[in-house]
Amino acid sequence: MTKNLRVKTGKAIDETYRISFKFNGSTYYGFKGDTLSSALLANDIHLVGRSFKYHRPRGIMTSGSEEPNAIVQLHDNSSRTEPNVRATEVEIYEGLEASSQNCWPSVKFDIGGINNFLSPLLPAGFYYKTFMWPASFWEKYEYFIRRSAGLGKSPTEPDPDFYEHKYIHCDVLVIGSGISGIMAAKTAAKNGFKTLLVDEKPNLGGSTIYQNSDYFKINNQTSSSWLEKEINEIKKLKNLEIKTRTSVAAYHGYNFLLARQNLTDHLPIELRKDKTRHKLLKIRAKKVITATGSIERPMIFDNNDRPGILLSSAIKRYADFFGVACGEKNILFTNNDTAYETAISLIQKGINIEAVIDNREEIESKLLYEVEKNNIKIFKGYTVTNTFGYKRINKISIKQLSKDGQKVIGPKIDLPCDCLGVSGGWTPAVHLFTQSGGRLKFREEDQVFIPNIYPSDQLSIGSCNGEFTLDEILINTPKSLKDYLNIKNTEYDNLEVLSSTNKSKRNIWLLPTDKVLGKTKSFVDYQNDATAKDIKLALREGFRSIEHVKRYTTTGMGTDQGKLGNMHALGIISETAGAKMGELGTTTFRPPYTPLTFGTIVGRNVGEYFDIFRKTPIHDWHVKNKAEFENVGQWKRAWYYPKENENMHQAVQRESKAARESAGILDASTLGKIDIQGTDASEFLNRVYTNAWSKLAIGKCRYGLMLNEDGMVYDDGVTTRLGDNHYIMTTTTGGAANVMGKLEDYLQTEWPELDVYLTSVTDHFVTVSVCGPNSKKIVSEVIPDLDFSDENFPHMSFKNTKIGKINCRVMRISFTGEQSYEINVQANYGKSVWEKCMEAGKDYNITPYGTETMHLLRAEKGFIIVGQDTDATMTPIDLQMDWIVSKKKYDFIGKRSLYRSDTIREDRKQLVGLLTDNPDEVLEEGAQIVADINKSPIEMLGHVTSSYYSPNLKKSIALGVVKGGKNMMGQKLIIPMEKKNINVTVADPVFLDKDNERLNA
Amino acid sequence: MFIINCPFCGEREQSEFKAGGEAHIVRPKQPTELSDDQWAEYLFMRKNIKGVQLERWNHAHGCRKWFNMVRDTSNDEIKAVYKMGEKPPIE
């Protein structure tokens, strides 16, 4: 049944290469070079989708990235399916499958179409007004909205393609390869600038490349053949890189631009294997020349959205470039000369034109005379007042415009048609310019915004700069280029140009009709169904700012960002509110210019590359021994080592018991390690820790607490004095980088006079920690030359020694409360030392334990974990660690804050131990703590920070922070849980070995 | 993304740097002598100017040096960079 509207081979089409594809389940044919939209139009298919709100039938409207209606879903398969693709940008390939969106159950019969008849009930702000109330109805609303309004389907399986990011540096970036872009690229490259030319289309040449008429000539050749020669020449230039199918998505400050290069979307699926699909180009250009062209404006009249209504320039491109007639009974509707260029192309191709409707009354135009000569009726001073045809336009009504353009007069004339081309003039594509921070100015004579103040080293040329006619472009472009690139002359200084366009235009933002506005559907934003009426309503309701009107009416908020209708929205606001266009300003164009896929944005950072992770040199051993891992900062740390069928709880109980009863071994390599040297190292530590350091003897270790300047605990760890002017500081695993940064900051900015040098050595050492009553026997076997006696090597001391030839630092320090030795060796030897300890510990049932057991053991001992038992609101006093705050030191970071009126409050949250009345009941970390559950509202006193079942104490233990907890020892409190209230007693946070007998044993 | 001219390394991408807030706030030499209000002034009060602002920056993924910057926050123009301890080169 479908017609073939292929008229004559277009410039882009290879008629020897036929391609079959599917649209909404039916098979169609096109040619190599077709876009999905040109191929559909060649098969006489206009209806491709439904609008978002009213579900009105919609057709292809444009031929480029500005398309609001023809957005389709590609592929049916669950991993490659892609929604919201513009049919105008899809190059067809064998096997392409596409389907309409926004329609259910089908594009031809759509339930949501009923919204169209309900539309008086769906005014601007409808969603805000209706679905807000009553709130309990929201679930019901949501079901229907989602069902009928969804914007396509997302893939449900992982993306099979891969993507890349690439940095590019160039002297000159030229965006857009229309005639001015080509001139710019050639001029820049030939003058020694390393130049990159990008264009979103698969071919170069913009719209001039198919401008093949005697009315537009350069040096006596048609403009298309002249440009074709230029393009052939620039392809040979060594200094010029050309990237097609490359769309600039964002233009940031300092000439940093993001572009998406599309490498495989035009290929049949089977040829895409192992190829990069999209590249995200991160371009840093010294100079940027924007030649992004302009977008034709539609016109705003009643029912201006029917399938079969296209921009006149799109009809021309489909005819000239793709060899496709958009209809057999074409009517053009215009307020400027552009439609006559289209008419001439259609005449050349033998495509029938019924009439031209022109808003203008008196027109001196060579192009118009040519059209008239072909016996085509031109209605001057007329406007379209209505259109007819549900799924395809079949008739229009026209009337004469009054002198002031505010009313229609005279009799109504009906004209049958199957295609209406509209031209409301041109809007410069200034999106990238404004994204970069550029300021626009409004040009009254043709009602356009053009670039005015450049925020960076850049230039706009051609029609994106408001130069719309061939002669303007060819005269102005070389001048601008000479100025901008600082060169004496260009090849284009003496071109002979013939241009036939008359620049006159009769701009009427909202065309009058014989109906009252309330009864019309004059669409301003096609994708979001925002009408002129909606905008006027918003203004009546008091909205004034363009940004507010935009959000209230959803104008310009679709995936096309209102590339077609934004200017009309502004125009209507300006007319209604009586404000000047130039003073209203425009809405902000936000990146991306055209949508990017998530794949493009993430590039190769997917799966295991999503985030970097750090492994200790013993990692492989942990893996081999079936450790479960936990993420700590970027580190993968062994969490626990389940045996056979053990669950986490069982494994942790076993590991904890072994560590207290015989021996445990922990990979502590992830702790931050900072090497501190210099004659002022001791003074420096005095200033950064709360306790005193000057008197620490060489070979001794000390625990330190570091505060922020606001007095809150920031980090903790043991620091060892290796020499007179040499310390090694340990930090928490997660805090290492921040502590290093903080120390450097103070050294460089507050205390530059101190002679101190900091080196991060976290990755340089492996730390093997052996603990438990038998630890001494084990390490003595591993390091036989060292005297491990308590007299020679007491708790909190350090020895430099060797294991064979390997240098090794041993600290006797403990985070578990158990006698414990930390062996530090150069990282490469770490695994062998670990294995030596395992071997030596065999007879003592040495048990590897992970972070969970470590946390349990330290909780038994009441040691805090910064970040778990503290947040950024805990002082050392709140932690009941007054003993570590030096009273004698004049100053240290955070000292002054410890006696601010707020930090000395008695009722601050303070760290306490919590014991459940039922010793088998283990509290949930994070659970709230209250005293009185009958009070309303219940006062929250604090929360549980750490909680475990202690296999060594055979009871549940917990730490928590409680308001005024310090003075509540022995008091009963309540932990209210979902199903019951748990009674607890406030206790000393040290549950085990308060006198440190185990440590010193 | 700015290009920042590190006084020690030269021009580098912004992603190598870390911003450190307002510049020229000196830690009091004798904090114990200060009233709560005076200490709070140092501790908490920061300007957030629309326009030309003096800022601290750190070349965190580079030389790790702190330095100062004169930046117009309204258009991100970096008017000057200068080393710690130096006076701003322009008003």
Ligand SMILES: [Zn+2]
């Ligand atoms: Zn640097």
